[in-house]
Amino acid sequence: MHYKSFNIVSNNYSFVIWGLTMHLILLWGVLDVNFHSPIIQELPNVPILKNAPAKRLILFVADGLRFRTFIDAPPKYLKHVMTDRGAWGISHTRMPTESRPGIVAICAGLYEDPSAIFKGWKENPVDFDSIFNQSYVSWAWGSPDIIPMFTRGARDNIHGDSYPAEWQNFDIMHGQIWRLDSWVFDKYIDWLREDAHKYKNVERVVLFLHLLGCDTTGHTAKPYSKEYVDNMNYVDRKIEEVVQMTENFFGDNGTAYIFTSDHGMTDWGSHGSGSTDETETPLIVWGAGINAFNFRQNVEQVDITPLISALIGAPIPINNEGVLPWQYLSITNLKYVNHALLNNLKQLTYQVKTNRKMNCEDNGFADWREIELDNKISILDKDSETEDSNEKLKKIIDGIKLAKKSLIYFRQYQRKRFLLYLSVIWLGWITLLFFKISGVNRPIVNSFILLTTDCVFIAIVITIFITHKGCNNWRLPCYAFLATISSWLAIRSIIIVGMLCVTVVQRILQKNARNLFSWTALCLAVFPLLPVVEPYPRVYIIILSIYVVTVMVALKMQSKYRKAIEIFRLITTGLIYVEFIDGRSWISWTILLTTPLHIFTYSTQLRKRLQGIMLGLFCPLVLLSASYEPFFFIILALHLSCWSESNASSIQDYQSNKNPLTIEELLKAMLYTLLCFFGTGNMASISSFDPSWTRHFVTVFSPFTMFLLILLKLSIPLMLIGCTSHTLGSSNMFLGVLLLGDCLSLPLMYYVTPQGSWLDIGSAISRFTIAISLPCFIVLLHYLSYPLITFCPNKLKFYTNLKKTVLYKRHI
Structure with missing residues (x-):
């Protein structure tokens, strides 16, 4: 035994x-x-393009500038550029529409790195390639939230500076609202005067000006305000000044300019979601190598990265997902455009191959998509110089479309495999849990069948590790192994298929139920319909609940000694609640912390012990309540007492009650559990509670203590359910x-x-x-x-x- x-x-x-x-x-x-981060390290680089149209590129990013405000009243200089000197369109962003992912999309061609969630979306946790890495030399000035992403741990070719974080003040009533942008422009002008002469004949130079003024003004004064438009016009005037100074200094027509925004903004000054105002931003490109046209040419935000690379001849960042918008480039040198597009195709193909290998399937053989991309690249590389450039352009564009589709396919395929393995793991566990709570005894199965089953699963495990040998993605074989183990444990439990039908519905409601049971059930059904508990305490309801329990104790409790103790606790609790007694120092905490000791003084005879549990938990609940919660607890206790009276009468009887779980008991557990959550103001109490709810314990703001107290309040009815469930039948309930x-x-x-x-x-x-x-x-x-x-x-x-x-x- x-x-x-x-x-x-x-x-x-x-x-x-x-x-x-x-x-x-x-x-x-x-x-x-x-x-998991999609960033793949150590991918091959495409070669540098020779005879690039621009030696240097200046990137202006007006943070938070939405396209609608810009196009409704375009600033003077940039409007002139759009109509006479350059190319323009809408840059479509992808959610989340925030500064960090938007800037990364522009400068690295990479959409949001989802692993940044583990760092609170504040930074990219994985190093990534960008146009700054691929340039000969780069400078960046702007927000301390943006610039360090590219300069922290970077090579010596990237230089950056940021203003103090305290300057990012959303209160427009203090200081100049253009201070952030003027600092950036001044930094560039200082560079032009002091250091630019060292790099006058240097190629592949990138200068990044991050302008936060529009975003700050939009959050405070809203993007339709006069202040927002004034900030946009100020940026316009400073850009005109920068362009004139730059052209006068270098004098070689070798500078390209890009003006865009990382995200837009709603009318109420927010961003992060996917409305049109948040996802549409202006894009204006002019200068060296640009095809001037007076019509709108829309692009995806990540397409700006290969555009920058093509203009200065730099290799495309290795994790770029963008497609070069070749229409923005001057068509006078179509051969160079084809070379830039071919580089884009090669760079996307490198990602396709690596993502295919990460699936750990047939690593010795290429997928048909990979073979077709290799053939296209091989043919395009071998094409003679006399081949028609327009025909070659079409072939390269077709190849890029295939590469984009292939990249999406392999990423989705990998995710589906992971989810499949997780589903198998979870279904195996659910199967084991079902048989555990059903209490069904497994029939004796022939040992040969079990041995055969074990051998099959051992063979599967061996096969998994053999097929994944040499795979760099260790996550796939690990999840596959866990899925196999989970399935093996489940199948050993369900060798006889008919076992799934063992548990049948016996009855839903108890027969010969007491009137008290019916009336309390009707009362409990009302509580979920009541409004959510408000933060303002309804003192009269709380005092009435204390009075009701006091009367019940006075009429029902036999022991005069215990009756006196309970009435004293209830009166003390009431005086604390009406603030006649200040319980914060020690009285409230004493009532709370001595509750278990108070309960243990009651007899282990189940009826008396449940009575002690109800009275012991009632006082702490009252001190944390604001409205009808104590009445819910009283009626719930009376209702549950009807269940316990018809069951075991002692602890020894309970301990011998190990029956399998029935549908009736399962329904009880679910019904009462949901009732506890939705009968006392529901779980919203955790996220929307008022500090006044815990005023009888603590008044100094202490989020951790307050959260634990509110969590305790929500747990008290569940504890009552848990205690009663020990008398209702199966311990697996x-x-x-x-x-x-x-x-x-x-x-x-x-x-x-x-x-x-x-x-x-x-x-x-x-x-x-x-x-x-x-x-x-x-x-x-x-x-x-x-x-x-x-x-x-x-x-x-x-x-x-x-x-x-x-x-x-x-x-x-």
Whole structure:
């Protein structure tokens, strides 16, 4: 018997550890799949282009300048450039429309690095290639949130400077609103006067001016305001001044200019989502090597990177996803345009090959897409100089389209494989959990069948590691291995297919239920319909609930000593709530921290112990309540008492009650758990609570302490449910809640995405995280409630004395 009990306990602990491991693996896996950096290091570089049309390029980025405001009242100089001197269009950004990902898209051709979520979206956690790395020398001036991304840890060819972070003040009433932009322009003019002569004949020079004024003004005065337009016109005048000074200094017509923005802005001064005002920004290009045309030519934001590279002849950054907008380049040298496009094709093809290899399939053989791209590049490289340039241009463009589609395909294919492995892992765990809570005994299966099953899975594991040998992407074989192990454990549990139909519906409602049960059930059904608890306390409702419980204690409790103690606790709690007594110093905390000791003084006879639990938890709940929460707790306690009275009458009876989980019990667990969340103001209390709710414990703002107190308040009804569930039947009851929560988290796993606005990304992560972690928290509360209903200090004292007596007799 001892060994049998030991084995049961060991199996339970093993099951709990395995379940916790599965939850952690799935949570980590979903985040890893969706937010793993797409940046690939050590890709080959395409060659430098000879005879580039521009020696240097100046990039102006007006942060937060939306296209609609710009085009409705275009500033004077840039309007002249659009109509007479250069090319222009809309640069379409991709969500999230924020400064950091927008600047990276412009300067590196790389969309948002989703792994930046683990650093709060503040910086790119992985080093990436950019136009500054590929230039001969670069200078950058602007915001301290942007410039360090490119200068931190960079080579000696990148120089940058930023103004103090304190200057980024959104209060336009203090200081000049153009201060940020004027500092940047002054820095460039200083460079032109002091250092530019050293690089007068140097090629592949990039100068980056990040102008934050429009963004700051838009957030405060809004993008339709006079201040916003004035800031835009100020930038326009300074750009005209910069261009004139630059042309006068160099005098070689070898400078190209690009003006654009990283993101737009809504009418109310926000950005980050995907509205047209946020995703449409102006793009104006003029100077050396530019094809002047007076019509709109739209591009994707990442297309600006290969455009910069083509203008100065620099290699395209290795992780660039953009396509060179060749229409912006001068058509007088179509041969150079073809060379630049061919470089773009080669650079995209390098990414296609590497992403295909990361799938770890048939590494010795190329995919048909890869073969076709190699053939196209080989033919284009061998083309004679006499071939028609227009025909060659069409072939290169077709190749680039194939490369873009192939790159998207291999990235999506890799993600689908990861999600498939995670789904198999999770389905295996759900299967094990189902059989655990169903209490079904597995039939005796022929040992030969089990041995065959084991051999098959061993062969699968060996095959996985052989096929993934030499694969650089170690994540794929690891997830595949875990999926195999999870499937193996599940299949050993379901060798007999008919076992899935063992659990049947027995009954939904109890027969011969008491009237109190029916009335309390109707009352509980009303609470989820009530409005969410407001931050302003309704003192009269709280005092009324204390009065009701006091009357119940006075009428129902037999022991005069215990009756006096309970009434004293209730009166003290009421005086604290009406602030007749200041409980912050020690009284409120004493009531809270002595609650378990108070409960343990009650008999372990289940009816009395549940009464003690209800009265013990009531006072702390009152001190944290603002409205009808105590009444919900009172009615819930009365309702649950109807369940417990029809079940076991002692702890010993409970401990022998190990029946399999039934559908009725599963419905109870789900119903009451949801009722606890939506009957007391719901989970919104955590994110929208008012500090006044915890005023009887702490008034100095302390987010961590306040959060724990509100979490305790939400947990108190669940603890009551957990204690009562120990008398309702199976000890596996709340594992059913875990099963249903895990089943819900499986489809939510596919809605987690690294694309879209930060709100979309954050909401998807939140839904999945809550679905996978909340059931675990509920089960944890269920097991933590076990000591409340079973612990007895008197029995502990008896066992201690017994042990001392035995030792004394042995000594004698």
